[in-house]
Amino acid sequence: MQHRTPNKLLDEILNVIATHYNVDTSYILQNTRVNEIVWKRQLFFHFSRKYLKDKLSYREIGKYPKQHNVKGYNHATVLHSFRVVQNVIETDKNERIQYNEINEKIQYALNVKCRPSKNVLKKIEILINTTELTIEQLSRAYKISVNQIKQYVNG
Numbered sequence: 001m002q003h004r005t006p007n008k009l010l011d012e013i014l015n016v017i018a019t020h021y022n023v024d025t026s027y028i029l030q031n032t033r034v035n036e037i038v039w040k041r042q043l044f045f046h047f048s049r050k051y052l053k054d055k056l057s058y059r060e061i062g063k064y065p066k067q068h069n070v071k072g073y074n075h076a077t078v079l080h081s082f083r084v085v086q087n088v089i090e091t092d093k094n095e096r097i098q099y100n101e102i103n104e105k106i107q108y109a110l111n112v113k114c115r116p117s118k119n120v121l122k123k124i125e126i127l128i129n130t131t132e133l134t135i136e137q138l139s140r141a142y143k144i145s146v147n148q149i150k151q152y153v154n155g
Helices: 006-021 025-029 035-052 058-068 075-091 093-109 118-130 135-142 146-154
Strands: none
Touching (some): 006 058, 035 075, 093 118, 118 146, 135 146
16 A cells, blocks of 8 residues: 555545445445445445554544544444444345455555456446446446456457
8 A cells, every 4th residue: 555644545445435335425424323324334444444454443443434523433333343244245245246346446546456356347348348438437437457457358
C-alpha cells in the first residue's frame, strides 16, 4: 500500500463499498438497524480491519464515523461485524461473490498487489460482448487494469 494515513485508507474502503452498492457514504455510516444498511456497515468494518489491522485497533476503526458527524461505534461492534461477515461469506454463495468483487476493488484502491478472480473477468467479458461499454470503462468500474482484461479476453 502507498503511504497514506489510516483515515485516508478508511475513506477509500468506504468509498469502494458505497460505489459498489451505489449509495452515499453517509448512508453506510448512519446509526440504524435496518438490515440493508447494517450489512454494508459490517462490510466496511470487516474490510477496514482486514486491511488495517496493523495500523488501527477495533476501537480506532469504530471511532472513524465521528469524522463524518455520525456517532461512533465501540470496539465490540467492529469485532462483531468482522465475525458476522466471515460467517456469512462461508455460508452464502451470493454474498461471497459480492464480497470477492468488493475485495478486489478495495485491493485495487489500496494498491495491494492482486489478480482479479475468473468470475469477475468472466462477468466483464460478458459485458464487453453484450453492451456498448468499452474495456476502459469496465476497467475503471471494476478497478482492474486494461491489460488484465485484455489478457483474459484474448487469452
